Amino acid sequence: MKIRIKSDSGRLPSYESREAAGMDIRAYLKEDMILQPGERSLVPTGLYIEVTSGYEAQIRARSGLAIKKGIGLVNGIGTIDADYRGEIKVALINWGQEPFVIHDGDRIAQMVIAAYTKAELVEVEELSETERGAGGFGHTGV
Numbered sequence: 387m388k389i390r391i392k393s394d395s396g397r398l399p400s401y402e403s404r405e406a407a408g409m410d411i412r413a414y415l416k417e418d419m420i421l422q423p424g425e426r427s428l429v430p431t432g433l434y435i436e437v438t439s440g441y442e443a444q445i446r447a448r449s450g451l452a453i454k455k456g457i458g459l460v461n462g463i464g465t466i467d468a469d470y471r472g473e474i475k476v477a478l479i480n481w482g483q484e485p486f487v488i489h490d491g492d493r494i495a496q497m498v499i500a501a502y503t504k505a506e507l508v509e510v511e512e513l514s515e516t517e518r519g520a521g522g523f524g525h526t527g528v
Contacts, residue, residue: 394432411497421488464477
């Protein structure tokens with residue numbers, strides 16, 4: 387699949403291993419950015435994409451930053467819709483205990499291209515019964 391992309395920095399997202407599902411995306415900064423513990427901020431990437439209809443670009447945390455530095459995404463996973471044409475900005479949060487410095491070109495997130503299906507909602511009075519029923523969080527044990 388081909389995705390049209392524009393980059394202000396000249397750096398494109400890249401797959402860092404042969405079987406990687408996500409492409410690393412980098413910060414595009416004029417000066418370093420510091421995220422204090424508990425602080426959140428939109429980090430620019432200088433990237434603009436044109437996703438094919440029926441697909442989305444998912445912006446996800448990088449596992450290494452998450453476990454080593456406590457850096458994650460405020461919204462868990464961000465979605466870039468097929469009709470969005472603005473700059474991709476990453477909503478990072480510092481869950482760690484130390485300030486985190488972001489430099490221009492640092493890998494800050496990953497992007498996965500995924501197909502989706504539009505659902506047709508059908509309102510009903512009742513849902514079908516299942517063995518699980520309404521059992522929710524932890525209903526099968528810890």
